[in-house]
Amino acid sequence: MLNKNIIEEINSKVSEILQNSPAKDVERNVRAALSGVFSRLDLVTRDEFDVQQNVLQRTREKLTQLEAKVAELEQRLGISNTGNGTTAAGAFRAQPDSTQGQDATAQSAEASPSNAT
Numbered sequence: 001m002l003n004k005n006i007i008e009e010i011n012s013k014v015s016e017i018l019q020n021s022p023a024k025d026v027e028r029n030v031r032a033a034l035s036g037v038f039s040r041l042d043l044v045t046r047d048e049f050d051v052q053q054n055v056l057q058r059t060r061e062k063l064t065q066l067e068a069k070v071a072e073l074e075q076r077l078g079i080s081n082t083g084n085g086t087t088a089a090g091a092f093r094a095q096p097d098s099t100q101g102q103d104a105t106a107q108s109a110e111a112s113p114s115n116a117t
Contacts, residue, residue, distance in 0.1 A: 018024060
């Protein structure tokens with residue numbers, strides 16, 4: 001019984017000394033400094049990281065499904081991506097507008113001064 005009282009008394013004295021010592025102030029200052037440094041870094045919490053990891057996993061699964069669907073549609077249409085280099089994207093890509101060159105020529109003609117009098 002005496003030993004238990006002595007241990008409790010020592011524990012309370014040590015706690016009291018640590019609370020009133022400069023070590024406690026140093027600990028508070030270090031925590032404040034680290035908190036400031038961490039707030040300036042672009043760190044995320046573990047929860048935020050886990051949420052983003054789950055979103056990425058679902059996105060990858062959706063991408064895999066869409067790739068399979070595109071491959072199936074390409075196969076149905078008879079489009080080959082190994083033959084002559086034509087792919088579904090290439091088959092449906094819009095052709096360049098041939099009037100663009102004409103518009104640029106007309107604009108440059110309007111901008112240049114005329115020598116006619």
